[in-house]
Amino acid sequence: MIANYGYKDGSGDYFIAIDTDRCDGCGACVPMCPSSVFMVMDEDPNDPMREEPVAVVADDQRKKIKYACAQCKPGGDRPPLPCVAACPVDAITHSW
Amino acid sequence: MYTAGIDVGAKTVKIVVTQDGKIVDRQIVSAGQDAQAAIEQAWQSLDTPIADIGLIVATGSGRKSTKRANGYVTEVAAASKGAIKTDPEIRTVVDVGAEEGRAIRIDQNGKVVDFAINEKCAAGAGAFTEAMARALEVDLPTLAAMSLKSTGNVAMNAQCAVFAESELVTLVHSNTPKEDMAKAIHDAISDRIVSMVRRVGMAEKVMLIGGVALNDGFVASLANDLETSVIVPQDPQLVSAYGAAILGEEGNYAESLSETME
Amino acid sequence: MAEEYWRWTESRWTNPDIDWKKGDIITGGVDVGSVSSQAVVFVDGELYCYGNTRTGSNSPDSAHKAMGLAMEDTGMSLTDLQYTVGTGYGRVNVPFGTRAITEIACHARGANFMYGPTVKTVLDMGGQDCKAIHCDPRGKVTNFLMNDKCAAGTGRGMEVFADLLQVPITQIGELSLQVEKEPPPVSSTCVVFAKSEASSLLREGWPKEKVIAAYCSAMAHRVVTLLERIGVEEDFAITGGIAKNVGVVGRIEKELGITALKPKIDTQIAGAVGAALFGDALVKKERKKG
Numbered sequence: 001m002i003a004n005y006g007y008k009d010g011s012g013d014y015f016i017a018i019d020t021d022r023c024d025g026c027g028a029c030v031p032m033c034p035s036s037v038f039m040v041m042d043e044d045p046n047d048p049m050r051e052e053p054v055a056v057v058a059d060d061q062r063k064k065i066k067y068a069c070a071q072c073k074p075g076g077d078r079p080p081l082p083c084v085a086a087c088p089v090d091a092i093t094h095s096w
Numbered sequence: 097m098y099t100a101g102i103d104v105g106a107k108t109v110k111i112v113v114t115q116d117g118k119i120v121d122r123q124i125v126s127a128g129q130d131a132q133a134a135i136e137q138a139w140q141s142l143d144t145p146i147a148d149i150g151l152i153v154a155t156g157s158g159r160k161s162t163k164r165a166n167g168y169v170t171e172v173a174a175a176s177k178g179a180i181k182t183d184p185e186i187r188t189v190v191d192v193g194a195e196e197g198r199a200i201r202i203d204q205n206g207k208v209v210d211f212a213i214n215e216k217c218a219a220g221a222g223a224f225t226e227a228m229a230r231a232l233e234v235d236l237p238t239l240a241a242m243s244l245k246s247t248g249n250v251a252m253n254a255q256c257a258v259f260a261e262s263e264l265v266t267l268v269h270s271n272t273p274k275e276d277m278a279k280a281i282h283d284a285i286s287d288r289i290v291s292m293v294r295r296v297g298m299a300e301k302v303m304l305i306g307g308v309a310l311n312d313g314f315v316a317s318l319a320n321d322l323e324t325s326v327i328v329p330q331d332p333q334l335v336s337a338y339g340a341a342i343l344g345e346e347g348n349y350a351e352s353l354s355e356t357m358e
Numbered sequence: 359m360a361e362e363y364w365r366w367t368e369s370r371w372t373n374p375d376i377d378w379k380k381g382d383i384i385t386g387g388v389d390v391g392s393v394s395s396q397a398v399v400f401v402d403g404e405l406y407c408y409g410n411t412r413t414g415s416n417s418p419d420s421a422h423k424a425m426g427l428a429m430e431d432t433g434m435s436l437t438d439l440q441y442t443v444g445t446g447y448g449r450v451n452v453p454f455g456t457r458a459i460t461e462i463a464c465h466a467r468g469a470n471f472m473y474g475p476t477v478k479t480v481l482d483m484g485g486q487d488c489k490a491i492h493c494d495p496r497g498k499v500t501n502f503l504m505n506d507k508c509a510a511g512t513g514r515g516m517e518v519f520a521d522l523l524q525v526p527i528t529q530i531g532e533l534s535l536q537v538e539k540e541p542p543p544v545s546s547t548c549v550v551f552a553k554s555e556a557s558s559l560l561r562e563g564w565p566k567e568k569v570i571a572a573y574c575s576a577m578a579h580r581v582v583t584l585l586e587r588i589g590v591e592e593d594f595a596i597t598g599g600i601a602k603n604v605g606v607v608g609r610i611e612k613e614l615g616i617t618a619l620k621p622k623i624d625t626q627i628a629g630a631v632g633a634a635l636f637g638d639a640l641v642k643k644e645r646k647k648g
Binding site for chain 2: 007009010023031059063064066067068070071073
């Protein structure tokens with residue numbers, strides 16, 4: 001399942017997609033984010049029948065993701081995103 | 097001969113008349129329903145006769161409505177120039193108007209190093225606090241004063257002006273003190289503005305301009321979030337018009353409107 | 359507000375062909391949204407009854423109210439439910455719920471029941487959110503996207519316009535179709551700015567139906583771009599309150615070039631239906647173990 005967390009408002013589309021088929025809940029992404037956007041849950045809230053833990057975007061970050069991600073996305077040259085680089089199975093993608 | 101900068105915003109039209117870098121005249125008029133009429137009214141209300149104004153430079157989201165402009169500059173350029181001329185130590189300009197918010201980092205010459213704009217979403221601009229004040233049935237100065245009296249710590253979850261209104265209704269139902277709600281409102285919008293500032297990188301000193309700078313509650317929340325003091329100049333709404341006039345004096349403007357469209 | 363243009367009618371329904379007392383597995387589903395709340399009861403995998411009400415200021419009360427309405431005149435009470443699943447914005451606040459499951463999973467399951475196993479793409483336009491969901495033939499989610507940050511494309515956005523134009527929300531869709539020529543959409547996505555834009559248009563002399571058509575058009579376009587982020591595969595179905603707005607639905611279908619499946623059941627109960635079905639599956643699972 002591709003879980004897209006984030007939002008679209010008048011100023012644009014901001015979504016972080018987690019591929020839960022790839023994600024095994026290892027949690028490598030969690031400490032890498034300076035805004036603590038990610039967390040690992042034992043039960044996937046969107047897939048009640050899943051047995052493995054899974055990474056999700058924290059509920060209190062979901063609606064401010066543009067602002068939470070701002071520090072890793074400066075206007076000029078952008079280094080690789082820490083969360084994307086940390087994931088060993090390439091489960092994370094950003095839409096902007 | 098005078099130079100004039102005109103800033104046609106979503107809510108107000110601002111004109112600043114300068115001569116050799118100094119402000120000699122100014123005017124703010126409500127844009128109302130008819131931008132053209134408001135602009136004319138602003139010109140007519142000046143003490144300076146229009147005939148004495150040699151050069152007019154326009155900025156603001158409605159700059160295309162000005163018939164008299166000789167040149168145009170972007171809001172980012174106007175705000176940066178206005179800020180650095182007002183205080184040469186400013187390196188970060190935060191401009192929050194009725195419908196847009198901007199964060200700009202500048203160098204010692206006032207040149208733009210990086211900028212971020214929050215547009216097309218009411219939650220990142222003055223429209224947010226206005227809608228909230230309406231929902232609580234108070235005027236903006238009262239809302240600001242209430243927020244400064246808050247001793248509690250309520251946070252808004254909603255990131256949208258429309259949803260925030262519904263959230264306020266729920267908070268009212270649970271008897272949340274008005275002061276705490278007022279502070280939550282200012283903290284919420286400040287949060288969004290601050291992450292824009294973090295995107296461009298904050299450098300001291302920080303100046304806040306635009307209509308929302310008149311809101312003491314917002315200024316307090318912003319200073320708190322940024323963990324630094326925020327400089328609010330006299331007449332914060334006029335700074336961009338001032339900047340446009342100075343850019344006019346310097347010859348730093350575009351003659352065609354299309355060159356300034358971002 | 360003197361007159362309440364946003365107010366739609368609360369409703370309920372009982373399936374006349376089912377005698378719940380003869381049922382084996384009886385489960386409840388409650389979907390407490392920020393604008394409306396629905397409760398349904400399933401008996402042996404069939405929809406028995408449902409209730410649809412406006413959410414009050416208190417989520418637990420809303421859950422009770424919705425289920426009370428659903429069970430009205432059926433002789434059923436909360437103790438007759440073997441398992442109840444709560445969902446929606448207030449899902450953690452269903453006091454008589456056995457567990458909570460997210461709205462995404464419930465909507466997919468619900469749409470699968472209401473429209474059949476051929477549904478691959480579900481668009482749910484709720485009171486304060488908009489969801490795009492891909493599901494498999496069993497109603498399991500394979501891709502989803504939810505927007506609950508911004509009022510554009512949500513019921514609240516439409517309510518703001520109903521109030522502005524002073525037209526009851528149940529009539530807005532029809533009204534928007536009464537234009538001879540489709541006007542350009544309002545240029546602002548943001549409801550706050552679109553509302554100011556609409557006010558100027560009214561002042562310029564635009565008739566109500568033209569203004570509402572312009573807004574429905576903008577809303578439809580906005581929703582389509584959200585859908586296109588995950589792609590639209592047929593069959594396509596729409597759930598939620600705005601599914602009842604022919605002005606928005608028609609324009610979405612036109613822009614996608616796809617016709618949505620026609621609903622036979624109240625589109626607002628999809629979440630609660632999915633919740634009750636999860637309850638049914640979980641009861642069966644527990645019985646197998648025990």
